Structure formats: C-alpha cells, structure tokens
Amino acid sequence: MVEAITRPTEMTISLAAVKNNIEVVKATSGADKVFLAVKSNGYGHGLHTMAEAAVAGGVYGLAVAIIDEALALRHQRLTVPILILGISPAEYAELMAVQHIMATVVSIDWLKTAEQHLSGEQRLPVTLGLDTGMGRIGFRERSEVAEAIAFVQAHADKFEYVGLCTHFAESDSSDTRYFEKQLKRWHALTDGLPKPEYYHVANSGAALYHPNEVPHEVIRVGTVIYGIEPSRGELADGHDLMPVLSLRSQMNFVKKLPAGEGISYSHIYTTSEDEWIGTVPIGYGDGWLRSLTGFNVIVDGQYVPIVGQIAMDQLMIRLPHEYPLGTTVTFIGVDGDLENTVEDVAQYAKLAPWEITTGFHERIHRILVD
Template structure:
C-alpha cells in the first residue's frame, strides 16, 4: 500500500513570516495611544495571509475587535474558537442576520426598515444583539448619509429593544495621500453627527473612522477605536503616508525550479511568441503563473534566484513562467526562486508587482490564489 502524500507539498507556495507579524503588531501597539481600542480587519483571508492565523495573532496582541466582509468569514473564525467580537462590514440580509444571532456576530444596521425587521427577529428569540451603524460621510457606498443619520440612530436607540447600538463608524475614501482635503471634509461630516448626538441622551460606546491611512496620518480622526487593515501585514497603503520603523512585509511568494532550457538563436518563448532569443541563453521554467495570481506580464518584471534579478521572458501562462538565468553560475533544478519578498540583498516589494500589473497593493496581496499552499514560518 502506498502512503498518500500530505497536502501543501507543491513546489510553489506563499510563505508567511509569523514572527515578523508579531513584531508588526507590537510596533503598531507602541505607536498607538494606549487608550485606543484596536480592530483588526481579517476579511478575504486577511488579504490572502490566512484569516484564522492573523485573527489569533491579533487576539494575542491585545486587539479588541475583528472585522470581516462576509458571514462565512465570520463563521470560520467562530469555528476556530476565536471569541473576540466580530463586525461584518457592509450590509447583511435577513438570512445573514439570523446567522449573526446564532454566532454572536455584530453587523451594521443603516436604515429604519432593516432595523425594524432585525429587531423583530431579536425579540422573537429573546436576544439583545449588538449592532453598529455606518455613516456615509462621502464614499457613497455603505451606510446612511451623514445628513440623514440622526433619525435612524434615534429609531434604533429608542424603538428597538432587541438591538444594542454599540458602535458608529465611517470610512475614508482617501486618507493615505498627501492631500487631506477630502479626508478632512469627511471627518467634519462625521463630527457633525457626533455633535448632534451630544444634544440627545444617546450614548454610543465605540466610535471609529480611521482605516490604516487614518491610523497613520489622521490622529484627530482616531476617536476611540482604530482599524488596522494591511498595516500589521507590513504593507503601507501609499508611498506618502507615515512610516513605522521596523515594520516589514510578512508575505513572500516562492517556488523551486523544476526545469531548465537551453535556447538557440531564433528560439521563441511562450504564448504569442513575445520573446525571441537573439543569442544562446538559458532559461528557467517556473511552476507558477497568472492562475496563481502572478501578474500576466510579457517581458516585464523579474524574480530572484541566487540573490540576483532574473528577468521574465515571453508571456507568462496560467501555470508557468520563464525567466532568464544565463547570467547565473551553477543554477540547478530545485533552486529556490523568490517572486515576492527578499533573497540575499535584493527585495521584490508588493509595489513592484503593482507596477507590473498596474493595480494596487490590495489586489496583489489578495490575488494569490488558494491553490498556492500557505506556509507559516
């Protein structure tokens, strides 16, 4: 009988530096005022890093809250015995709200009609359930418009005995760029709602607006809870926002060379024949492609082998890509390749892939597909 191999043995993988993750949390804690509560965003598998792993590290680092985007993400955390409060961003349906009750998951309630229905579900089960309300201060996405917010807040607080209005939030459209004009406008709109509430007897314990950009650059918008999205992952939301000394990316993408090819003059490489050898050369074939999340480039970008840059040649495929290793000595099958991360004195930052894919860091991080095993070191 042949033993079945364990999963996760593929020769291309995502590697997560767990020790650097803990260091990043510690650095953020040291940089943040001690009185602030902290929420860790772990939606979309913590931006591709592993939702349960990052959530447990945040819990151990003293974070007070977690946030996700879908009910399934929240249930996965509960099934992993994570007991921190969990907030679902956005809007939830009636069926999702029923699951929130079952799994003790907080959600946003942003209009009177939904508040009425959700309150009825709570009363029917004899449950008092915590909710937040989101104020649309200028994103034109989720939430109630700032100018219309007070009646909704008053209805939830005064008429909904089954709902406990624990938090009020908003979200910046552009908090991480040098020009803070619009961010400050959003902040002033949010403050309008807070000041109007102060004229009532309604108290909302948690007030939060700052995402990672606001956490770094807008201390006047911290209120009493801040939200960390990609910062603890060691990635900054822009090139111009504040830096925290010692913070480093925790994700690398690596592979091993499974094949080498000798090219003669005139040999073509890859689909579409976007590269033709003008001299004899050696290329390495890598077992990873755009089906795994690497940008679909043509003769652009590079990887690291033996601590040196090796340019991509031709157009990469769904499952393979080719790189020039002619300048390397003693390159061999099985050698480690770094597609994102560091090797020797060289480093490929997520922002390098941003340039090649012409996108943003968030898409690069979340774009590494699940078929790439995650290894935590």
Template sequence: MSKTGSLDSFRLIAAFLVIANHTSPLLSYGENGDFILTRIIARVAVPFFLMVSGYFLYKYIENGDKAYILSFCKKIAILYALSIFLYLPLNLYAGHYEAANWGQELIKDIIFDGTFYHLWYFPGLILGVMIVAFLVRKIGLKFTFFISLILYIIGLFGDSYYGVTETLSSLETFYDVVFTLSDYTRNGVFMVPIFLMLGMLIYKGNHVIPLQRNLLFFIISFSLLILEGLLLHAFELQRHDSMYIMLVPAMYFLFRSLLQIRGKSSKGLRTISTIMYIIHPWIIVLVRSAAEIFKLENWFVDNSLLHFAAVSFFTFAAARLATIVWKREKNANPPPTGRAWVEIDLQALRENARQLIRILPEKTKLMAVVKANAYGHGSVKIAKELSQTGINSFAVATLAEAIELRSNGIKGDILILGYTPAQSIRIIKKYNFTQTVIGLEHAKELNRQAVPINIQIKIDTGMHRLGTDASGLADLKEIYQCKHLTITGVFSHLAVSDSLDPDDIAFTNRQIDRYNQTIQWLESQHLPVGHQHIQASYGILNYPHLQYDYARAGITLYGVLSQNDRVNTNVELKPVLSIKARVAMVKSLHTGEELGYGRSFTAASTMKTAVITIGYADGIPRNMANGHVLIRSQKAPIIGRICMDQLLVDVSGIEGVQADDIATLIGKDGSQQITAEDVSESCGTITNELLSRLGERLGYVYKI
C-alpha cells in the first residue's frame, strides 16, 4: 500500500480535535456532550499522528536505516526544543517556577513533559520510535506488536482504568512512581509504541479490505469506544482519559479507511497541522486576553463554542500565515517566467503514464526513468506526481540523482542504473537504494565492504556496454554467492528496439531470447531472479507483449520520441514540456547592416529583429540557428549565431511585437507548434540529448 489517501486532509481535522480537547466546545451546553467530544472522540487525534509516523517510518526501520531514524528523531527534538522556548514565557508568567524546587521542575519539564502540557508528544514520540525501532530489528514486527500491546494494557491501568489499580496497593505504588517521574511522557512507553505499530502493520499488510467494510468496522468499534468511555466515566474509574481498549481497533479501521478515500498529498496541510498543534495554547491565552480587554468575555470566553471557534480560527490563520511567510522567504527568487523557462504539463504526464500502462500486460508495472533531471522535466516534481498516480518504482543513472529524489521525499524504490564505486556503499544503504551490479568484479568490490544492500544484476545480451555477459553463467552464479548482496532483480537493455528494420527486429528478438534463457538457467539453479525487465521506451512501444515484471519508461513518458519514428503500437502521447522565453527588445536593421557574432547575418532589406532571452547556456543548440520560434502564433526565423544568453529572430512579418512578448521554442502557440522531435532532427541529434541538456538557470512552471 503506497498511496496516502486522505491522510493529509485528516491531519487538519485532528489538529482541530486537539484544540477542542483543550477548549471544551460543548461545555456551555452540557457536560456529557462535551465529555463525549473532548474526552472520547477527540482522543483519536494523537494516535492518528502516531500512526502516520509509524506508517512512513516502517520501511526505514525494516531496512535498519539508522541514519534516517536518527535524522527523524533529530527533527522532532529540534521542534521540541523550539516549542519549549516558545512556552517558557507563559510558564514564567503563570508563576510555574516560583517554588523552592523550581530547578527540578524545569529539568523534569525539559526532559520529560515539555514546558506546557501538550508538548509531551515530542519526547514521547522520540522515545516510542527508539523502542519500536530497536525491537523490530531484534525480534521482528509481530513480537514487537505483542510487546507494544502489553505495554498499552499496562498503561491503561494508569489511565482510564486507574480505578481498578487503586484497589491493589502494590499496583498503585508502581503507578505513583511512574506519575512522579513523568506526568505525561510515560505515554512514550505505554501508548506511543502500539499506535506506531498499527501504522507499520497497515503499511506492511497486503490484505485489502473493501472501503465499505472498513467503514462498517470503524463505526462499530468507534461506537463501542464511546460506550466504553461513558461507562468508565459513570463508574469514576478514570484518572486520565487518553487510553481506551476500543481506541486500538477504532484507529486501525479509521486509518485504513482514510488510505482508501481519495485525497492529495499536501506538504502545506502537514505543516499547518503541526504548527496548529504547537501554538494553539498560546492562541487560547491571546483570545482570552483580547476578550478581557474588549469586554467580550460573555461571547468569547463564557460561551465555550464561540471560544473554540475563535481559537480555531486564529490558530489556523496564524499557522497559514506562518507557512506563507516561510514559503515566501524560502522562495525569494526571481519569478520563473521572468526570462526563460520550461512549462511542464502534469496532466499530459499522467495521461502518458496511463497510455503506456494500457498497452502493457496486466501484471507488468511501469518503472519511471527520471535520470538527467527527468530528461529536463524536473526529476523531483515528476517523481512526486507519478507517485500520486500509483507508480512507485524509479530509475536513475547516478547515486547523486538518487539522493536528490530521496532527500526530497520520494519514498518508492529507486534503482541506480549506472556504476557506483564500492566506497559509496554506505550511502546506498543509508538511503535504501537498489544498486545495479555491472559485472562480477563490481559485485566482489561491493561485497568486500560487508555492508548489506539490495542489488539488481545487469545482463549484457548484445549491447556490449554494461553488464555480465549472458553466456557468463559461472560469473553469474558467483555473484549470487556474495552474501552481503541481496538480489532483487535481473534485467537487460535492448540496443535497437527503436528500429523496425527487419535485421534490427531479428537482433532484438535474439537479445530477448538470450535474456529469457539466462533467466531460465538461473531458475533451474534455484537462484532467486527477483524483478525482471528488459524494455525501455521503444521496447514498450514496439514489443508491448513481453511479459515481465517491469518496463522502464523514459523519453516516452514525457510524450516525446527520440526522433520522428514509426512504432508498432497505437498510442497517443502528449508532449509534456514546452520551452519559452521573453522578447527583450525590438530593433530595426537596415539594408546591408550586419548582425551578431562574426557578422554572420546581413540584412537584404530593412527589417525588424527581436532579441530573445535564451541561449546555448540554457541548452539551446548553437546549430539551431536555421530554425524558428513562435511569437504571437506566428513563425519568426532565427537569424545570426545563437549566443550564450540570447538569440535573435526576424519579426518583420509579425505585427506588434514588443518587449516582454513570449517566444516559444518548443511547444504550442495558437494553431502553430514546434515539437522537440522537429528541433532535434534539424540539429542532427535526438530529443533525449536536446532535453537532458537544458540549462540549470531555466525557470520551471508546473501546470496541474
């Protein structure tokens, strides 16, 4: 299960529930109703946040990625430290540290509980993650779950079932010691692990329960949760009310339901909900203070519902404002469309992915090739967009490209297609990449590092570039004996799958046969093959019938062919990328006047020229000088030599051209279109080279 469903949307709901828990919205209208809302229903918020953490952390815990886990805990610790200082003034104002033992209280607050009641969550989360990460690696997921369940049961008798504990003096003494040590962060031991584990089990689980059944089970378990809470309240058994028996199944089915309800991943909502959780007590104080100053206590303090509404509104507004200011400061750069830029049509990208999946066999998945900055399209943004469509396998050429993806939140499998030296193996392990092994010696070098990593074996079936020769069976078998390398796939690459020439088709079929024979031999030796894939873009278009686990879609994913080629399949791909620039100025050139470097162009008659703000440093080939651009839906021929930063065009036949007009070098303008295939052929190259060489200083605009 890789989709995030509506988790991010529910984060916001959970943040409002936390505010409700601390403002008692229904208290003015009835204690029972408010108890149900704040002491039972709102109790889903914190477990939900914990389950989200468990859901996304599991992969790194399972793979023993200590660096990532420590990095996660470090981020939480920094957030905790900032929150402590945020609330110190409030505690000092309230006289919290005026007692004789104020030093002890301060240390206890900083280490265990935070300087305000809700901040226990951060040290509790760190403690819980450390416990779970250690146990999962030592005893596995199932046993860790049972231990977490036992810890939760122990915690219950210090929380909602404390009335039972009071009847047993030995147990009461035990819990009194726990409460003395930590008012709230004990939850890091007794509460946090179970909900982290629920998130992990859901991530790990393959069993799909229909949404309607999940919702039904949630309604039943949630109803029983409310009943449990009311009974405990009626019998006055609760010391606290954050832990219930039925909270565990209710959260399990709620989380599964949210994953199945369509939603969009939103970093903004994640940030806003976190800020709301942190700052809402300050907003409560400010709302109360403002109500007192303006004599509005009857409205915004005494009326609990209006008080909740005011606190919620201003908390959300403050969090939203903070994200806007932060984003503005972070992105204090010139507008992307100020000079020269690339426009990316994400809808076309999604449609191309659907078209390619449509022509492949049902069980063959698409692996998105996002090397070379996703062929100039922006690797991180493209990978994130494809992740939302259900594609969770990516291929890159280099270790640096893989790190960029992972560092920007790409969670899927990332296969490094090219060579990576053995001294970088710890980086491969840290980020949980899959490394291509290009031959026996490469495998031995990696294995000698004694660092366990996932690999895929490249088979050379006739391209004679990277890979172990398909006939080198002894070498292949020896790679399997490298005990530190876990083989997750065996793949090859087709040399002329783009050609429909009979000789090239025969060569491609021989490559496919050699690959299949190698796979059959490995299976006959009882050696695990893992994922199989041989098709790249043209392999998909010209040999779509091949039954392998994956097909690697590169240039075709972006709606482009390498050249204006014929292919066997009837697939309508839409260009994803356009290149545009601004007109800097318009000049008159008189008869006989020369233009540009080398005086390479001479005006045959009086004409108008326009300077376009893009050049070969932006990736425009210098030999595109015989081409044209589109301005105001008309063709403007390129004249003179293309410069590093600019090029010049003839706009004599186009009325009204002026500074700041848009020139299109690749893409559509009205009824006119310039394709990447047209440009690359005119320059004597292929689209792969043209697009992958686009310059870093181009701005990027993504159209949803």
C-alpha cells in the first residue's frame, strides 16, 4: 500500500461525528454493546482510522470480513472483541484462538475440522451464524444449530460458545413483510436453545427501525455510525446523524483556455468561450469514479462542475475566474453555506452511499480530526 502524503488530496474522519452517531444508535436502539463493522477498509474510511475513532467513541467491539483484517486490528494493539463475519478457513482456528478473535461458524463440518487444529491452550470463541433469509451463509435447520451448540459445549476445552447471529436482508424498508418473515424464522431456529453471551441480530436498519422487535442488547451496525441513514430517507431523514467523512484537495494548476479547446480524454467537453480551468490531483485511481464527470464540487463557497473525462490521477474543473494555486476543492464536506454529502455523490453516480465510500482507495491520505 502506498499512501499519498505528499499531495494535497486528503480524507478527514471526524471523531466527534463518530461519537455522536454511536450515541444516537445506542439511544435509539437501547443497545448496551455496539459492534461496528469496519470491514473493507472501514467502509473506505480507513481500517485503522475508523477503528481508532470507534474505540475512542465507545463501541464495545469491531466486526470484520476476514482474518487478515482482524489481525491488522490486533497489530494496531486494539484489545476490544473482534468478530469475523465471513467464513474463515478452519486451519486458522488456532491463530484466531490465540489472538482472541471470534469466528462465525456456519456448519458442523467446520467445527469438526477446526477442533483438530486447536491445541486447547486458548479456546476459540465462536458465533453460530443462521441463514433466516439472506441466502448467503448460515445454518438453516434448528437440528443443525442444536447439534453445533452441543458439539461446542462437548469440546469446551477448545471452543467457547459466545454468540448467535443472523443478518436481515430488508430491515430498512417501509415494506416489513420480509423482515417479519426472517424474524419468525429466527425465533423458530433459536427459541429454547442454550443462550450465549451475544445475540447480535440487529444491523443498522433493525437497530434504528425495529429495536423493540429484535434482541438489541448487542447490535452489529455499519452505515449508521458512518453517518449514512440506512433507508436513504424512506423511513427517517437522518437529521441527528453527523457525516463522518470529508474529502478535499487543492488546485495544482490553473489556466485560461480559449473557446474550442478539448478537455481530457476523448474531448467529451470542449470550451464554448474563454474559460478558466483548474486541475486537481485526484482521479478514478483514488476511487473518484469516471461517472462523476459533471458533478459539482465546491470552490470558495460556490459550486463548480467537473469537466472532461476524469483521469486516473487528475481531473479538471471549470472555474468562474482565476484562482491561486493551492485553493481548496471540496468533493465531500462543507464549504461556506454549501455541502456535498456522500448521499449526493451516490445519487449522482446512481449507486448506494456505501458503494461510493468502499471504493475510495488506500492511497488517499486519511486523517482523524476532532
């Protein structure tokens, strides 16, 4: 990984916003313990930056997709509980046990294989994942869940039964029929079985919109802590959430071009009169998508459009007049009375907000502020 600290393009992560959003979701859901998903490089906000902010902001634990992300957090000297949400190769069971990393288990065969790799010096904490309708991974039969619990308890010298979980496919919609179907399946699969320390069922949508319908003492959330309203305005306006991410750069070249000059590859934009054009060192190689050509960034408290095709490392903007080199360009964030949000970018690109942020590449310099 190369992090570009010598150019003026940078992402700032607001600790104050993270703290606010954690407080909002705790107050709304009634949760005592919050696990924040920091997978995929902290939803593009930076794995280490977001983990540091989240722990400082009061989360109980962190959730990741793969072992490598969990190990990176342990190397960061973070001691909070870490849960791996995906399937981990069973041969790494001992490594996870030694590092006190919780594994999500979705088959009895996995447990049997992992048992052979565990020395017993440290017990492996396991969460059993249930497929109630996501159709991805997890136990689907109550008998299988009961068998897995029995196996873990019978091998208590090597395993620790700590959690049961599922994932809702539609918890952030006004149409609650599928959510209710999944919730019914959850109860059918788990009611009456030995209860672990963690029932982590609620994702961001369930935590905000269904806190009284699901177990909510422990929640496992993502988008809401990043300041993104999960329903995208359908169920709430998100006014109490604060945006966590800002993305800014500076102009490093400014020129005046006459009418008839093409800008960037393929000349999809041609100047119609004398125009001031600024160059900014950010491009699709940083995750600022080519489809964002035409999007209005903010310069000096006013909107200015991106013109021409966005290149890998640079893009151009049309200015109302000449600006000095080093003038700030706000892609996401506030400048004067104007603001660009992640949702604004997502709507322009016709993508979900989390698709935008997870696309931001690691070479963007990230800074924790506040």
